[in-house]
Amino acid sequence: MQQNMAQINPFLLKNLSLILVLILVLQQTLEADLKTQVFLSPKFVLEPGLVSNKYYYQIDFPRGHIALKSFNAEIVDETGKSIPLHETYIHHWILLRYHAPKNTPDVRKNHTTINNSGLCDTSLPQYFGLGAETRRTATDIPDPYGIEVGDPTRIPDGYEEGWVLNVHAIDTRGAVDRMGCAECRCDLYNVTADEDGEALPSGYNGGIRCCRDETRCKVRQGFVGEKRRLYMRYTVKYVDWDSTAIVPVKVYILDVTDVWTIGDQSRGIRARHDCVVEYDIESCGGEGLDKNGCIHSKSLRVSLPSGGDVIYAVGHQHAGATATVLYGQGERVICASYPIYGKGDEAGNEAGYIVGMSTCYPSPAGPVKISAGETLTLVSNYSSVESHAGVMGLFYLLLAESLSPSSNSLQSAKADKITTMPNFVWQILLLGVALTAIVTVVLKGRSGRGKEGYEAVV
Numbered sequence: 260m261q262q263n264m265a266q267i268n269p270f271l272l273k274n275l276s277l278i279l280v281l282i283l284v285l286q287q288t289l290e291a292d293l294k295t296q297v298f299l300s301p302k303f304v305l306e307p308g309l310v311s312n313k314y315y316y317q318i319d320f321p322r323g324h325i326a327l328k329s330f331n332a333e334i335v336d337e338t339g340k341s342i343p344l345h346e347t348y349i350h351h352w353i354l355l356r357y358h359a360p361k362n363t364p365d366v367r368k369n370h371t372t373i374n375n376s377g378l379c380d381t382s383l384p385q386y387f388g389l390g391a392e393t394r395r396t397a398t399d400i401p402d403p404y405g406i407e408v409g410d411p412t413r414i415p416d417g418y419e420e421g422w423v424l425n426v427h428a429i430d431t432r433g434a435v436d437r438m439g440c441a442e443c444r445c446d447l448y449n450v451t452a453d454e455d456g457e458a459l460p461s462g463y464n465g466g467i468r469c470c471r472d473e474t475r476c477k478v479r480q481g482f483v484g485e486k487r488r489l490y491m492r493y494t495v496k497y498v499d500w501d502s503t504a505i506v507p508v509k510v511y512i513l514d515v516t517d518v519w520t521i522g523d524q525s526r527g528i529r530a531r532h533d534c535v536v537e538y539d540i541e542s543c544g545g546e547g548l549d550k551n552g553c554i555h556s557k558s559l560r561v562s563l564p565s566g567g568d569v570i571y572a573v574g575h576q577h578a579g580a581t582a583t584v585l586y587g588q589g590e591r592v593i594c595a596s597y598p599i600y601g602k603g604d605e606a607g608n609e610a611g612y613i614v615g616m617s618t619c620y621p622s623p624a625g626p627v628k629i630s631a632g633e634t635l636t637l638v639s640n641y642s643s644v645e646s647h648a649g650v651m652g653l654f655y656l657l658l659a660e661s662l663s664p665s666s667n668s669l670q671s672a673k674a675d676k677i678t679t680m681p682n683f684v685w686q687i688l689l690l691g692v693a694l695t696a697i698v699t700v701v702l703k704g705r706s707g708r709g710k711e712g713y714e715a716v717v
Contacts, residue, residue, distance in 0.1 A: 292498050293328065296321055299335075300491035305347060305430040307484040308440075312350075312427040312472040316357075316366045320422045324500040326405025326507070329398045330354060330387040332493040333606075334428060341606035342489065344391050344614070348429045348441045350470065352491060353388035355423040358414060366421065373420075375510035376658075378561065379534035383512045383653070389575065391441075394607040395599060395615025396573060399496075400508065404570045404659055407500060407507040426491045429470060433482030438578060438611070440477075442648045443470035447477045465648025466537040508570050508657040513585070515559045515639040515652030532561075536653075540579070542646040554581060555643035557652060560636050567658035568626035569593060572619040575653040578612055579641045585654055586636040593627050593635070594619035596654070628661055 298319040303311040332352050334342045359370035374384035386406060389396055400406065414420055431437045439447045444465040452458050453468050463469075470476070498505065514534040522530030543553035574583035574596030585593040599615035601608040608614060621627070629635070639652025 293496060294321070294498065295494065295496050297492065297494045300424055300426060300493070302488050302490055303426065303428070304486055304488055305428065306486045307430055307433040307482060308475040308478040309430050310428070310470050310472060310474045310476070312467075312470070313425070314355075314367075315424045315426070316370075316421065318422050318424045321495055321497050322409065324407075324409045324411060325497045326407055326500050326505045327386070328400050328405055328496040328498060330493065330495055331393070331398055332389070332491050333394050334426075334489055335492045336490075337488050339492070341394075342487075343604065343606040344441075344601075344609040344612045345437060345604070346430070346432050347487075347489065348431050348437075348612075349389075349391050349393060350427040350429060350441070350443070350467070351388060351390040351425075352393065352427070353385035353425045355385055355425065356408065357421050357423060358418045359421055360417055361419050370421070375512060377511055377564070378532045379512065379514055379517065380532050382534045382536055383514060385512070386510055388655075390577070390613075392575070392598070392613050392616045397618045400571055400657065401620060403504060403506050404508050404657070405498065405500075405505045406510065406657075407505070410500070424491065424493070427467070427470075428489070429476065430484075430487070431476065432484045433478040435477045435479055439465075440470075441578065441612075442650070443467060444648050445469040448474050449477070450474060464539055467649065469649075506659050508659045509565075509567070511563060511656040511658060513559065513561065513635070513637050513654040513656065515557050515583075515637050515654075517559050517561060519559070519561050537649045537651060540641050540643050540647040540650060543643045551581060551642060553643040555641045556638060558636055558638045560634055562632050562634055563629060563658075564631065565658075566629045566631040566633065566661070568621070568628055568661050569619070569656060570621060570626060570659050571655070571657040572596065573616050573655050574639075575616065575651055575655065576613065576639065576641070577647070577650045579645070579647045579650065580613065581640045581642055583637070583639045583652055583654060585656075586638070587627075587629060588634050590636075593629065594654075626659075629658065 300318065301315050303313060305311055334347055334349060336342060356373040357366075357370040358373060359366045363369045372384055375386055386408075387398060389398075409420055429440055429443075431440045434440045434447075436444070436447060442465050445451070445459065445463065448469045450459070450469040450471075454471050459468060514532075514536055516535035516538050518531075518533040518535070520528065520531040520533075522528055538557065540555045543555075572585065572594035574594075576583055576598055580598045582595060582597050584595045587593050595617075596619065597617045598613040599617065601610050601612050601614040603610060637652070637654055641647060641650060
């Protein structure tokens with residue numbers, strides 16, 4: 260055995276050196292293909308209690324026919340310093356896509372929004388979107404997948420594609436109730452009518468209709484804080500589109516408040532998805548209990564118009580949440596997404612706030628599959644030890660056309676630890692295959708089999 264190993268080692272070392280060189284070249288090529296650009300939104304100004312909820316059209320964004328690989332964002336000041344949630348709360352940011360006539364004088368009034376794949380009829384059309392959890396929630400799309408945008412064959416003649424960034428931020432410095440301001444409780448904003456002057460519905464205790472743009476949340480008497488010039492700093496990663504190397508994904512957003520009307524063509528009933536987006540949670544009255552002492556659970560049963568492989572999944576919830584889970588038929592878990600709560604003061608670790616959500620990616624066994632028409636169940640759980648207003652239970656899904664045999668497992672990990680499967684993992688796997696092939700060839704050659712001393716490896 261030692262003699263055989265001595266004979267094999269020089270051969271292995273020679274070929275291993277060649278393989279390592281090839282891997283380094285491959286890695287450099289892949290890294291060169293991935294492009295990263297960092298931008299700043301237009302400036303917005305906040306002072307204690309003030310709300311900014313603006314839509315920024317024609318933002319800086321990569322152009323051309325590309326595949327989006329990730330989109331990350333956070334609020335910073337003029338020096339680039341990250342602003343913590345207990346000073347400026349990020350209610351949400353969303354990224355929208357549109358087509359507009361070239362050289363139109365007012366894109367805001369003259370454009371067509373290009374929605375994601377669903378499901379909501381009149382809301383949640385974004386391609387990316389997060390809230391307070393933005394700094395520690397992975398948005399990376401693993402290879403070989405990507406969100407295809409900028410396809411010139413799908414842009415009407417005389418039109419161009421553009422992007423809108425909506426940033427909803429609340430300055431809670433000096434607030435009498437920071438969490439109440441973050442939940443947009445109407446009494447703290449002294450709001451009784453919506454932006455059109457219509458009275459708010461009876462029982463509407465809080466939500467985005469009470470913390471609209473330029474409203475103010477109540478601050479402590481005598482508190483003085485300076486005005487701040489802030490920006491949303493966003494990082495876009497992408498690759499140039501290549502239909503031979505990239506598999507496109509569809510973006511779906513499920514909403515636990517969706518009122519689903521099942522279509523019936525024989526009766527002339529059209530399928531509808533009326534998404535309310537927000538809902539309230541009443542306290543269970545469990546004073547003195549920990550946050551898991553009382554759990555409020557809300558669920559939705561729904562199906563997708565088309566199936567596919569689940570490439571990425573993550574929930575979106577507000578403070579007070581304990582988990583959100585998407586089930587397939589037979590109660591199989593498609594993805595469980597858990598909130599991560601901060602434990603300190605610094606940006607990205609603010610105590611009491613959700614600073615991240617765990618994400619789900621395909622496991623080594625392959626991606627989970629969802630069948631067209633399969634009944635899905637979305638469950639959103641919150642602690643109800645205290646009441647909550649204007650909470651959400653959304654679930655983002657990226658689905659691709661199935662490329663592999665059926666699998667029922669996703670890799671789920673905490674948001675502060677999850678990453679997409681790095682390119683070097685695949686390279687190591689290829690190295691293992693190559694080494695196995697080499698050893699097989701050498702052993703067969705040394706054993707004297709084959710006309711020329713080697714056998715073909717199939």
